[in-house]
Amino acid sequence: MKTEADSNDITEYPHDDNSGPYLCTVCDKRYRTKRELSRHRIVHIGKYKCIECGKCFILLNGHGYTHSGEKPFKCNVCRKQFIQADSGERPFKCHVCGMTFSVSGYLNGHMRVHTRDKPYKCDMCDKAFSLSGSLNKHMRIHTGENPYKCYVCDKTFRETGHLKVHMRIHVGEKPYKCHLCDKAFNQSGHLNDHMKVHMGEKPYYKL
Numbered sequence: 001m002k003t004e005a006d007s008n009d010i011t012e013y014p015h016d017d018n019s020g021p022y023l024c025t026v027c028d029k030r031y032r033t034k035r036e037l038s039r040h041r042i043v044h045i046g047k048y049k050c051i052e053c054g055k056c057f058i059l060l061n062g063h064g065y066t067h068s069g070e071k072p073f074k075c076n077v078c079r080k081q082f083i084q085a086d087s088g089e090r091p092f093k094c095h096v097c098g099m100t101f102s103v104s105g106y107l108n109g110h111m112r113v114h115t116r117d118k119p120y121k122c123d124m125c126d127k128a129f130s131l132s133g134s135l136n137k138h139m140r141i142h143t144g145e146n147p148y149k150c151y152v153c154d155k156t157f158r159e160t161g162h163l164k165v166h167m168r169i170h171v172g173e174k175p176y177k178c179h180l181c182d183k184a185f186n187q188s189g190h191l192n193d194h195m196k197v198h199m200g201e202k203p204y205y206k207l
Contacts, residue, residue: 020030022037031037090100092107096114101107112118112130120135121128124142129135137159140146146156148163152170157163165187168174174184176191180198185191 020032020036022031022034023029024031024037024040029040031040090102092101092104093099094101094107094110094114096111099110101110109131116130118128118130120130120132122135122138122142124139127138129138140158146158148157148160149155150157150163150166150170152167155166157166168186174186176186176188177184178191178194178198180195183194185194
C-alpha cells in the first residue's frame with residue numbers, strides 16, 4: 001500500500017517489460033518512453049485537481065465536461081458538438097510527409113498510413129483497418145446501423161459525411177461549380193459526370 005510519502009516519489013525507473021520499460025512509482029503504470037512518462041506525471045503533480053476523479057492538471061480546461069457529459073462547443077459545418085474547442089495549434093508533425101496534428105494520438109494513427117500497419121480487424125469478414133474509427137464505421141455495414149439522422153426529413157445515414165452531402169439538398173448548397181458554364185452541383189461526382197458533356201463523352205448514369 002502506498003503512503004503519502006511514496007506518492008511524492010515519481011522518479012523514473014527503467015524496467016525490462018513488454019508493456020513499457022518506464023514505471024510510474026505512484027500508480028504503477030508503465031510507458032514506452034521517458035517523454036510519455038513525463039506527460040503522465042502531470043496527473044499526479046498538476047496544480048489543479050479535479051474534485052470528481054482526483055486527477056491533476058496544469059490547466060483544467062474542459063476536463064469537467066467529461067464528467068457532466070456537456071459538449072458546449074458546436075461545429076458550424078457539421079453541427080457535431082465537442083468537449084473542447086479547437087485552438088488551431090498542430091504541434092505534432094509527421095517526420096515522413098510533414099503533416100501536422102493537434103493531438104499526439106492522431107499522429108500515431110496517421111503513421112500507420114506509412115507503415116501500412118492495420119491492427120484493427122473485422123471479426124465478420126477479412127478486412128482490416130489502421131484506425132479503430134474506420135473499423136467502427138465498417139461494422140455498420142454488417143449491423144445495418146445508421147446513427148446519423150437528418151433533422152429535416154428524418155433520413156438516416158451510416159457516416160457523417162453522407163449526412164453532410166444530403167443536407168445540401170435541403171439548403172440548396174451547390175459547392176461544385178463548372179468552370180466552363182454556369183452550372184453547379186451538390187456532389188463532386190455529379191460535376192464529374194457533367195464535365196464529360198463538355199469533353200464530348202457520354203456521361204454514365206445509374207438506372
